[in-house]
Amino acid sequence: MKFNYSDNIINFKEGTVIISGGGPGNIKLVTIKTILALKSADVIIYDSLINKSLLKYCKKKVKLIFAGKTSTNRACSQEDINEWLVKYAKMNKKVLRLKGGDVSFFSRGSQEINFLKKNKIKFKVFTGITSAQAALKENNKKEVDTKLCLNLITGHKQIKNFSRKIDYNYLVNTGGKILVYMGISQIENIKNNLIKNGMKKNTKISIITNATLENQVIYNTKLKDVTDFVNDNEVKPPSIIIIN
């Protein structure tokens, strides 16, 4: 049976925003919901981490806006993105905000949602596969033992410093796997904090770069060596770091 899109209505109304998680990169790891939103949107504001091939599902007359922000380069500010979302919704467009991974896990989705609420713009959030899941899966090929606690943290140094401090002491002592989003540029800091709080220097570290894409690389090293390893191998974002 063919997938019948007419059976599958996502109710994307003019003047509304859909914030959608575009998944970890592999085009086949997007959800049907996201494909449907892509097919219907008038304006698409997309991040650098999404797979650009997804954009082939757009309408011909779509307005595409690149809103990429990487650790070294910013095409626009978060304020720009917020303003665009509201501007095009007020022009009665169907606005799709297409983000990498999932919206709920360490994305700026919450800031965008708050801004939309403040401006009384209707919105929906579509869940996507988060890169941590993809990384965990790749890693599981070798190591399938499931621990009872999984800690997800972000290593991202936020531009505005409203972030809470990570309590490394407790993190070390939970004993569960630690998955770090956006941690490459801060790896020395993370390493030092983990060791200072008692994590064993020989703890196994895996780093999954470009998870699920053809250029995916899985690196394996130890906590004490991780900074040198990242420098020597020129490990770049986007990467997920799996500790223990």
Add this chain to the structure above:
Amino acid sequence: MKFNYSDNIINFKEGTVIISGGGPGNIKLVTIKTILALKSADVIIYDSLINKSLLKYCKKKVKLIFAGKTSTNRACSQEDINEWLVKYAKMNKKVLRLKGGDVSFFSRGSQEINFLKKNKIKFKVFTGITSAQAALKENNKKEVDTKLCLNLITGHKQIKNFSRKIDYNYLVNTGGKILVYMGISQIENIKNNLIKNGMKKNTKISIITNATLENQVIYNTKLKDVTDFVNDNEVKPPSIIIIN
């Protein structure tokens, strides 16, 4: 542009097993990969938590095997499932093991993978949206503040007792959100352990039942009241509990 399935090959070979996460329930929250696997499989062994509507994408001549296990009822044992996977792969079938949510997060996926490895059966794992993401998203509609640490735990009382103990002391003290999978039947135990380890009795609890489905319910209560609340409202699995 229509989604072109011929562009999207998943390389599902005879005599192999694909273990796929069928997502949290909503049929539009499955990935393209899972749809492609469904369309190609000769044998599908599916869990009770998957959306049965997904099965309409199967081939006409598919063999469907229900492998549901709920907290009160078991159609088969984990050993049965393991044996079926190997049996049909050895018969040179394309075997799809379709699970709810994601394979990497607190599923028995690892046991099945180990058994397949032992029997030298080739397999692939396809990531799906985990129910925790969907629950978090539903919850975020009201509460979008992102914390820097997210703890995922399982409340499931495992049939074989090889599970590690959850360290509630550390869990309470990480300060991050705690998401509990399969915790309804153990809610009293979880509550007592959290309070004993210093969690405030008025801590906010949300319970999302049947996340993403039409019969989704979001309950809100407080830690101290949660057992009575679950009993009074007859809250049933599948539910994700969000603490704090």
